[in-house]
Amino acid sequence: VKSIKSAALRNFAYRLVARSSLTENEVGGLLDLDGVLKDVPARTDIMRQGDNVDYCSLVVDGLVAGFRQRKSGARQIIQLSIPGDMTDLSLLMSPSSGWGMSALTRTTVLRIAHADLRRLIMIHPGIVEAFWRDCVVDASLLAEWVVNVGRRDATARVAHLLCEMALRYEQARQGSRRSFTLPATQPDLADATGLTSVHLNRTLAVLRDRAIVSKQAGQVTVHDWGELVATADFNPAYMMLDGPAVPFEL
Amino acid sequence: VKSIKSAALRNFAYRLVARSSLTENEVGGLLDLDGVLKDVPARTDIMRQGDNVDYCSLVVDGLVAGFRQRKSGARQIIQLSIPGDMTDLSLLMSPSSGWGMSALTRTTVLRIAHADLRRLIMIHPGIVEAFWRDCVVDASLLAEWVVNVGRRDATARVAHLLCEMALRYEQARQGSRRSFTLPATQPDLADATGLTSVHLNRTLAVLRDRAIVSKQAGQVTVHDWGELVATADFNPAYMMLDGPAVPFEL
DNA sequence: CGTTCTATTGAGGGAAGTCAACAGTGGTGG
DNA sequence: CCACCACTGTTGACTTCCCTCAATAGAACG
Numbered sequence: 001v002k003s004i005k006s007a008a009l010r011n012f013a014y015r016l017v018a019r020s021s022l023t024e025n026e027v028g029g030l031l032d033l034d035g036v037l038k039d040v041p042a043r044t045d046i047m048r049q050g051d052n053v054d055y056c057s058l059v060v061d062g063l064v065a066g067f068r069q070r071k072s073g074a075r076q077i078i079q080l081s082i083p084g085d086m087t088d089l090s091l092l093m094s095p096s097s098g099w100g101m102s103a104l105t106r107t108t109v110l111r112i113a114h115a116d117l118r119r120l121i122m123i124h125p126g127i128v129e130a131f132w133r134d135c136v137v138d139a140s141l142l143a144e145w146v147v148n149v150g151r152r153d154a155t156a157r158v159a160h161l162l163c164e165m166a167l168r169y170e171q172a173r174q175g176s177r178r179s180f181t182l183p184a185t186q187p188d189l190a191d192a193t194g195l196t197s198v199h200l201n202r203t204l205a206v207l208r209d210r211a212i213v214s215k216q217a218g219q220v221t222v223h224d225w226g227e228l229v230a231t232a233d234f235n236p237a238y239m240m241l242d243g244p245a246v247p248f249e250l
Numbered sequence: 251v252k253s254i255k256s257a258a259l260r261n262f263a264y265r266l267v268a269r270s271s272l273t274e275n276e277v278g279g280l281l282d283l284d285g286v287l288k289d290v291p292a293r294t295d296i297m298r299q300g301d302n303v304d305y306c307s308l309v310v311d312g313l314v315a316g317f318r319q320r321k322s323g324a325r326q327i328i329q330l331s332i333p334g335d336m337t338d339l340s341l342l343m344s345p346s347s348g349w350g351m352s353a354l355t356r357t358t359v360l361r362i363a364h365a366d367l368r369r370l371i372m373i374h375p376g377i378v379e380a381f382w383r384d385c386v387v388d389a390s391l392l393a394e395w396v397v398n399v400g401r402r403d404a405t406a407r408v409a410h411l412l413c414e415m416a417l418r419y420e421q422a423r424q425g426s427r428r429s430f431t432l433p434a435t436q437p438d439l440a441d442a443t444g445l446t447s448v449h450l451n452r453t454l455a456v457l458r459d460r461a462i463v464s465k466q467a468g469q470v471t472v473h474d475w476g477e478l479v480a481t482a483d484f485n486p487a488y489m490m491l492d493g494p495a496v497p498f499e500l
Numbered sequence: 501c502g503t504t505c506t507a508t509t510g511a512g513g514g515a516a517g518t519c520a521a522c523a524g525t526g527g528t529g530g
Numbered sequence: 531c532c533a534c535c536a537c538t539g540t541t542g543a544c545t546t547c548c549c550t551c552a553a554t555a556g557a558a559c560g
Contacts, residue, residue, distance in 0.1 A: 043537090050487060068397045070483050076397040090390075093383040098390045098488055132382045133343040139389035140340075140348045146392060147318045147326040149400040150444030154516070185538065194400030199516055201540060217525090217538095233320050237300060238348055293505090404548070435506065449548055451508060467557090 001037065008060040008110050009033055011084030011172065018171065019137060020130035021244040029120050029127065035112035046101040046109065047088075053097065055111040057087045062107025063183050066099045067191065077192035078145070079138065080165065080184070084172045090135050092117060105183035105218075137240050144238045149194035152233065154203045157193045159232035162213055166222060167236055177225060183218040207231075251287065258310040258360050259283055261334030261422065268421065269387060270380035271494040279370050279377065285362035296351040296359065297338075303347065305361040307337045312357025313433050316349045317441065327442040328395070329388065330415065330434070334422045340385050342367060355433035355468075387490050394488045399444035402483065404453045407443045409482035412463055416472060417486055427475060433468040457481075 013030045016022065022030075037060065040046055047053065049068060057064070059081045066079035066087065078099050081087040087101055092114060121128045141164070148160050162182075169180035184192070190200040208214040212227045222228055263280045266272065272280075285305065290296055290312070297303065299318060307314070309331045316329035316337065328349050331337040337351055342364060371378045391414070398410050412432075419430035434442070440450040458464040462477045472478055 066393075068393065068488075070397070070401055072483070074401045076401040078393045078396055090386040093379065093386040094390075094490065095492075098490075099393060128378060128382075129343065132378075132385065135382065135385055135389060136340040136343040139385060139392055140344075142389055142392040142396060143316075143318065143328045143349060146328055146395045146399060146444075147320070149396060151320055151324045151326040186540095187538080194396075196517055197539090198518080198541090201538095202516090205540085233322070238318075240344065240348075242345075436508095437506080446549055447506090448508090448550080451506095452548095455508085 004060060004108075005034065005037065005110060006031065008058055008083070012058055012086060015084050015172065016130045016134060017244070019240055019244055020126070020133050022126050022130060023124075026124045026126045026130075029124055033112055033116055033120065035110045035116075038109050038111055040103040040107045040109065042103060042105045042107075044103055046103055046107075047097050049097060049100045051097045052095065053091065054115070055113050056089055056091055056117060057101070058110040058112060059083050059085050059087060060108045060110050062109075063104045064107055064109070065102050065104050065184075065188065065192070067102060068099045075191045076194065077188065078142065080192065082165075082168060082172060083174060086134070089131055090138070092131070093135075104185070104188050140238045140240060154193070154195055154199055155206055156232050157195070158189070158200065158203045159207060159212070159228050160234055161189065161193055162220060162222070163228055163232045163234040163236075164239070166220070166225075166228075167239060167241065171241060178222045180220055181218050182215070182220050254310060254358075255284065255287065255360060256281065258308055258333070262308055262336060265334050265422065266380045266384060267494070269490055269494055270376070270383050272376050272380060273374075276374045276376045276380075279374055283362055283366055283370065285360045285366075288359050288361055290353040290357045290359065292353060292355045292357075294353055296353055296357075297347050299347060299350045301347045302345065303341065304365070305363050306339055306341055306367060307351070307359040307361055309333050309335050309337060310358045310360050312359075313354045314357055314359070315352050315354050315434075315438065315442070317352060318349045325441045326444065327438065328392065330442065332415075332418060332422060333424060336384070339381055340388070342381070343385075354435070354438050390488050390490060404443070404445055404449055405456055406482050407445070408439070408450065408453045409457060409462070409478050410484055411439065411443055412470060412472070413478055413482045413484040413486075414489070416470070416475075416478075417489060417491065421491060428472045430470055431468050432465070432470050 009031050013027050017027065046057065046064065061083050064081040064087050065077045067075050067077045069075050088097060091097060121131060148157050152160060165182055166177040166180060169175045170177045175181060186200050187197040190197040193200065204215060212224050212231065213220065213222045259281050263277050267277065287310065296307065296314065311333050314331040314337050315327045317325050317327045319325050338347060341347060371381060398407050402410060415432055416427040416430060419425045420427045425431060436450050437447040440447040443450065454465060461473050462481065463470065463472045
């Protein structure tokens with residue numbers, strides 16, 4: 001149990017360090033965090049929109065979707081969180097959750113109290129910056145999702161989502177861009193791309209028939225990365241993967 | 251000139267204070283900021299995606315759109331900034347601009363150096379929180395835009411955008427939700443909603459014919475706010491207008 | 501006073517949605 | 531251990547919402 005927690009915290013620290021310069025001391029503070037492990041079955045809500053909670057959820061294993069729902073029931077997935085992601089760091093700055101959270105597959109999360117996180121950022125200014133920057137990165141992904149559903153047709157949309165997830169899993173050292181595990185169902189992917197599950201199915205078939213990418217029971221295999229990038233009109237700049245910015249100082 | 255600047259800074263402080271508790275001292279620090287006023291003609295780029303700048307832009311007057319563009323040229327507007335908004339506070343956490351900025355109408359912005367803003371947040375921890383929270387609010391708007399283009403039809407989409415802008419102008423004390431000035435052309439609104447300008451025109455016609463809302467040369471008149479909210483499936487919770495959260499402390 | 505942008509309208513086409521049926525699959529409980 | 535059941539994936543036929551192309555009038559701007 002202890003090793004599971006520390007592995008998860010290491011993944012989280014790794015994600016932060018990819019974009020922010022942290023001192024050894026600060027990384028140590030991150031790794032010293034503790035929380036409560038929660039196992040969540042597939043297809044169950046972790047949090048509802050508007051809920052007030054006093055902890056953040058670090059994904060240890062599985063896949064978590066943030067979503068908003070219309071009165072009609074139509075669901076739009078806003079964000080996908082993979083192991084090593086904190087699903088809702090922005091909760092530190094907001095009294096209640098801006099969107100619902102649902103486990104798409106069997107998932108385990110580590111709940112870390114806001115009080116602990118706040119204590120940490122009071123001590124280490126570099127961590128404030130890293131957390132804030134993490135929220136900015138999430139916003140940049142959101143902006144690209146607006147472009148995705150707003151200005152790409154179904155094929156490009158699905159291809160783009162797969163490009164993004166490929167690089168994220170690769171960056172998190174959980175597979176490569178050529179092959180990774182994405183335990184989301186077709187209805188889930190439809191909700192993430194603003195399509196219906198029927199049309200998403202047809203779109204995946206097109207990408208498979210063109211020998212670009214295929215998905216079998218959660219396993220995504222990219223046969224032609226170049227073609228995938230081309231059909232998605234994918235430019236990874238928005239993911240801010242270019243390494244840490246200059247340290248935060250005057 | 252001096253009074254223009256300080257009015258703009260007051261508007262900005264007002265926006266922050268609506269969601270964050272700041273001390274008098276901190277507000278004073280904000281109001282003491284200074285920068286360079288820039289006049290920008292209508293339909294001109296302020297910043298291109300990927301540009302590196304060392305200042306943030308506070309909208310003094312006019313309307314600024316943040317957008318991303320596909321290789322094909324298709325443009326998606328990501329964000330609209332009205333007077334009192336800082337267009338790109340997130341630049342403090344990112345080496346280069348994640349999206350382009352364009353003035354939709356004749357606009358004047360106040361450029362404030364990153365160094366000055368950083369100096370301010372080094373001194374006042376409450377301002378760090380306020381800035382960070384401002385980025386979180388922007389992300390929440392982005393999330394709702396994903397829902398908008400992903401899961402609403404054209405009528406609801408346009409209605410929703412108008413609801414959001416109505417409350418924002420009202421909140422910023424620049425008109426009321428029944429009547430406000432939105433100096434965006436129909437092609438602009440189309441780019442913000444993921445529609446074509448032709449279809450946006452027809453959609454506006456529908457809303458006008460139903461006596462819900464009409465737009466004449468930048469002036470938006472809401473004839474039936476309840477109907478507008480209903481057709482938009484609008485729930486303002488995501489705008490975080492419920493006043494300041496508890497002050498930031500342990 | 502032309503030029504360019506903006507708003508409007510029509511006709512036709514196409515991408516994605518809807519409804520429906522069925523096969524595969526995995527989990528669960530008897 | 532097997533049988534059931536719910537979920538997932540797949541396919542077909544039909545519909546519809548939105549796009550495309552095109553033309554024109556009006557407004558803003560130099």
